[in-house]
Amino acid sequence: MIRVEALYRYPVKGFTPERRDELVVQPDGRVKGDRSLAFAFADVESPDDTVWPKSRGLALMGVPSLARIAVAYDDAARHVRLRVDDIDVDADIDDPAGRAELAAAVTAYLRTTPDARLLEEEGVLPFAFVGDGRTSRFQDRPQGYVSLHGAASVADVDAAVPAPVDDRRFRSNVVLAGTAPWEELEWAGTLRIGDVAFTVQKPIERCAAITANPDTGVRDARLLRVLTSQFGQATPTLGILLLPVDGGGTIRVGDEVTVIRA
Incomplete structure (x- = not known):
């Protein structure tokens, strides 16, 4: 079974995440309180x-x-x-x-x-x-998205480099357990997290933020190059972007994830 292992929001853009038991996904696709400052x-x-x-x-x-x-x-x-x-x-x-x-x-x-x-x-x-501390507005993209990756994909990257690599480097809102490495990159169409349906939009092309160790603040892994050279990607990619269907809703740790059209 694929399920939600962890949920994160990022109240202040570019700074450390808050681990949450649940997230409210707004109709515009942004997570409530995410990047509001x-x-x-x-x-x-x-x-x-x-x-x-x-x-x-x-x-x-x-x-x-x-x-x-x-x-x-x-x-x-x-x-x-x-x-x-x-x-x-x-x-x-x-x-x-x-x-x-x-x-x-x-x-x-x-x-x-x-x-x-x-x-x-x-x-x-x-x-x-x-920022007003309420409105999610400081995302990188004009369109609001929920970001998601599988923990197994990150574990695959961790095994390929000497530096420690965990989910925090990739700054997703949703981390899944129960997927095969890189499986989420193959998804298309619709998936459901608990009671909330989403459409899969596109993979996430990564930037230099993932090279920074989340504990030391030092760039200690050339992960952009690792993704393209060791994993054969045309552009460094990990995770996918989602948009909610029918107005969004609340997702929770432990929710089952169902890929409706793979």
């Missing part, structure tokens, strides 16, 4: 636009040191907590001073890392902490 560069105009390429702010692809920052978001209290090394900030995002404190903390941390050179580039500082 972001650190924008100083020269970004209209930073709350829904189309958000990685070049507009902090993202793991270009700033691997972000992987070390533990971020938690309390939806009810409207607080973001950020912890790394001797930095521990818990701030109210409805207070401009709280947002400024979070931006200052991230800046202070990055100054201690190999990514400090980014801060010297024109138009980067000061960061603006943007």
